[in-house]
Amino acid sequence: MGIALTVVSLIGAVLSLSTVSTFLYHRETPVIKFSFLEFSKDGDLIIGGIFSLDSTQGTNNHGYHTFMQKISLMSRYFFSKSILFLELLFARAVIFTVEEINKNPTLLNGVTLGYRIYNGCGGDGPIRAAIEAATSGEKCSKRVQALIGHSSSGVSKNINLLVGVLDIPLISHLSTCACLSDKRIHPTFFRTVPSDQFQISALVQLMKHFGWQWVGIIHSAEVYASDGAAEFIKQGKVEGICVEYAISFDLYDIKNEQKVTEKLKASTSSVVLLYMSLTYMRALFKKVDTNNLPRKQWIGSEAWISQVDLASIGSKNVLHGAMGFFDCSFSPSNTTKLCTGGEDLRTISSAYTNTALRSVRNVYTAVYSIAHALNALLQCENGLNPTTGKHCVNNTDVQPKQVLEHLKLVDFTVLNGYKVSFDENGDTAAQYDLLNWQYKEGGSVNVITIGQYDSSLPEGHRFRFTPNTTIVWALNSTEPPKSVCRDACPAGSRKAVNKQAPVCCFDCFECPEGGINSSDCFLCTAEFWPNDKKDKCIPKPTEFLSFPEIMGTILTAFTCFGVFLSILIFIIFLVHKETPIVRANNSELSFLLLLSLKLCFLCSLTFIGRPSDWSCMLRHTAFGITFVLCISCVLGKTIVVLMAFRATLPSSNAMKWFGPTQQRLSVLAFTLIQVVICILWLTINPPFPNKNVRSFKDKIVLECALGSPIGFWAVLGYIGLLALLCFILAFLARKLPDSFNEAKFITFSMVIFCAVWIAFIPAYVSSPGKFTVAVEIFAILASTFGLLICIFVPKCYIIIFKPEQNSKNYVYAHYTTVMNQTDLLI
Structure with missing residues (x-):
């Protein structure tokens, strides 16, 4: 600290010696007091401010020596165009805020604030003013404890590099350069204006919100705009926003405007970011023929977006989104009203009288930030500071470094709930109004606030659009323009x-x-x-053969009809059980065959509906066992026919070996073999419900997987073997007397049965999804109907329509060769 103070003092001494030598060299020149101090007031603690109050203050060059020729600011206040009214307003804001704080009994507890406001104008004026602010005062306690300024980022950067050596905090109200957030270089810099980094983030989020992924950039040829454009490209890339082109507009390049025009015409992006200062913006639209430009959705930086006077530059409706204030001046122009000199200052709206500016609020906030830091520094409880835990500090011992430490911790609310605090980079949260230019008839423009952006809110909630507000887009479109590559x-x-x-x-x-x-x-x-x-x-949607759908309903209807027909024939046979037709060929086998056929019809129902563990095991085993029972009965009847006619030969004793008991045992034996096959199948690898995702790409077929294919084909093979044996035996008995046609009917039924199941195999393999199940049900129903109709319908026809043929006399008349075989015929 001592070394730094010595360095600054030496700089001040050199400048003082330079001034003295100049004075001696020009001792004939009238003496002019050399100082940058414009306004001051004493207090227990001093706040400093550096503003460019007079832009005409310059230097006279006399060889190796220069000195400032300063003309009284106030003497020219109402007569010179060069007075920077806004900068004067900033200085007045400091004075007003200090007076307000001193009247506040709850802040600083009786410790008064003073101020020293310096005029940092000219080339090296701000640096000289900063040196004066840092080194003035009779003792250390009377030096400034913190500085407010400057309005320019470049000037603030240079001032902070100088006063930062002395740990004097600098709070800027308008310096927005993101470079000042680097605490490695600027550890004592704070600001109450949002960093350009926040503006860039807001612009990127705006592009993202409206889906603008393909944009162009035109930026001015200055560090502020070049760095901003580069940062936008960097952040936009992260959010998937591409920059079609980035053009630098130079005021002094006569071919630049032609380059801009050609690029805009050749571009495919609908959205263009104009990132430049107000001066460059005015120059751009004065030099470029706006009538010759394609209509674009212009997005502007805060440096020009609120300047309504730009509406008079170029063709109508070329710009969108701006905010401005009524102004008047003492010289005529195209955009402002000429003052007469007789205006009531209380009704005049100008840069000096407009205290609603955000920049003025930023000055107000900066002063309060220092006051709150000092207030926290001077707190004392039991000999310790409650904030830091260090020893208490008296107001006469306050050092800038201590103020710097407490500035980092300030957190207070001013101006209608506006919250003030600094992050680790010395930045405050960014709050922007989203503006929209809406032209009216005659070329005037309305400035509409359509929303806000607040960087202090969580990600995804920082944009808030004003309800019931109409947004005007390029070419008066009702929808946001589309801008994608x-x-x-x-x-x-x-x-x-x-x-x-x-x-x-x-x-x-x-x-x-x-x-x-x-x-x-x-x-x-x-x-x-x-x-x-x-x-x-x-x-994927699931598919299986169900009752409600058409195919399931039709198959169920056929099943029910088959069951009904089986029951009807059973009743007919039961009523006429004593007649020769029923008693012929073992009526017991006929009734057992009708029962098995009814079960064959019913087993088809197990194939309809959502597959489950039990339904999958039941459908195949029930089908296999009932069909074997059915074929066993038919096979028994066929053997009886053959044995009966063989028994008519001399010395034949065939019926003795295949009587009713043997017939029952043969049916039971054939059926038990199938039962054993099914038990082995269910024990080793039973069928199970399966989601078939291979047959169809866009749906899942719920089916019963076979489990063991060997078990499935063993069941089918055994049924086929019995059917083939039955067919062969029936075929051998086909030449029996015509009137006794039992063997012919069995032969025909076996032909149908075998044909159905032979055709079933390729159809079963090739049918997709639920049609596989439908094919299996169809094979069951077709083969069952074939057996029922071929074997029993002719007999029912005789019983009902030709009862004369169902008598003993008729049978005796036609079958005299077999009259003695009572077991067979009557």
Whole structure:
């Protein structure tokens, strides 16, 4: 601290010696007091301010020596155009705020604030004013404890590099350069104006909100704009925003405006960011023929966006979004009203009288920040500071370094709930009004606030649009303009980076079937399928043969009809059980066959409905056992026919070995073999419900997996073997007397049965999804109907329509060769 103070003192001494030598050299020149101090008031603690109050203050060069020729500011206050009214307003804001704080009994507890406001104008004026502010005062306690200023980022940077050596905090109200947030270089810098970093973030989020991924940038040829454009490109890249072009506009390049015009005409982006100062903005639209420009959605930086006078430059409706204030001046212009000199100052609205400016509020806030830091520093409880835990400090011992330490901790509220605090970079939260230019008839413009941006809010909630507010877009469109290099890839395709173009100008390639739109065409898992938009995977619909659907209903109806027909024939046979037709060929086998046929019809119902563990095991085993029972009965009847006629030969004793008991045992034995096969199948690897995702790409088929294919084909093979044996035996008995046609009917029924199941195999293998089950049910019903109709319907026909043939006399007349076989015939 002592070394730094010595360095600054030496600088001040050198400047003083320079001034003295100049004075001696020009001793004939009238003496002019050399000082940058404009306004001051003594107090227990001093706040300093540096503002460019007079832009005409200059230097006279006399060889190696210079000195400032300062003309009284106040003497020219109402007569010179060069007076910077806004800077004077900042100085007055400091004075007003200090007076307000001194009247506040709850702040600083009787310790008064004073101020020293310096005029930092001219080339090196701000630096000289800063040296004067840092070194003035009779003793250390009377030096400034903190400084407010400057309005320029570049000047603030230089001032902070100087006073930072002495740990004097500098709070700026208008310096927005993001470079000042680097605490490694500017550890003592604070500001109550948002950093350009926040403005860039807000602009990027604005582009993202409206889906503008392809934008152009025109920026002025100055560090402020160049750095801002570079930062926008950097942040935009993270959010997927591409910059088609970035043009630097130079005031002194005569060909620059032609370059801007050609680029705007050749560009495909609909949105253009104009990141430049007000001076450059005016020059751009004066030099460029706006009538020859394509209509764009202009997005502006805060440096010019609120300047309504730009509406008179260029063609109508060329700009959007601005805010401005009524102004008047003492010289005529195209955009302001000429003052007469007789105006009532209480009704005049000018840069000096407009205290509603955010920049004025920033000065007000800066003074209060220092006051709150000093208030926290001077607190004392039991000999210790409650904030830091260090020893208490008297107001006569306050050092700038201590003020710096407490500035980092300030957190208070002013101006209708506006919260003030500094982050680790010395920045305050950014609050912006989102403005929209809306032109009226005649070329005038309305400035509408359509929303706000607040960086202190959580991510995703920083934009708040004003309800019931109409937004005017380029060309009076009712929708936001579209600005993309390439439209989103269509459904079922993916985007691929084109190395020869920006990332937003991607190529599209078709995704493989089952893939959704993503960077790598993400393939849905087996049980999922892309939706219609192909932007997400949804569960596949499941399919199985059910009762409500048409196919299930039809098959169920046929099943019920088959059961009804079986019961009807059973009743007919039961009523006429004593007649020769029924008693012929073992009526017991006939009734057992009718029962098995009814069960065959009913087992088809187990194939309809959602598959489950029990239904899958039941459907195949019930089908296999009932069909074997059915074929065993038919086979028994066929053997009886053959044995009966063989028994008519001399010395034949065939019926003795295949009587009723043997017939029952044969049916039981044949059926038990199938039961054993089914038990082994269910024990080793039974059928189970399965989700078939392979047969169809866009749906899942609920089916009964076979478990063990060997078990399934063993069941079918055994049924086929019995059917083939029955067919062969019936075929051998086909030449029996015509009137006794039992063997012929059995032969015909076996032909139908075998034909159905032979055709079933390729149909079963090739049918997809639920049609596989439908084919199996159809085979069951067709073969069952074939047996029922071929074997029993002819007999029912005789019983009902030709009862004369169902008599003993008729039978005796036609079958005299077999009359003695009572077991067979009557």
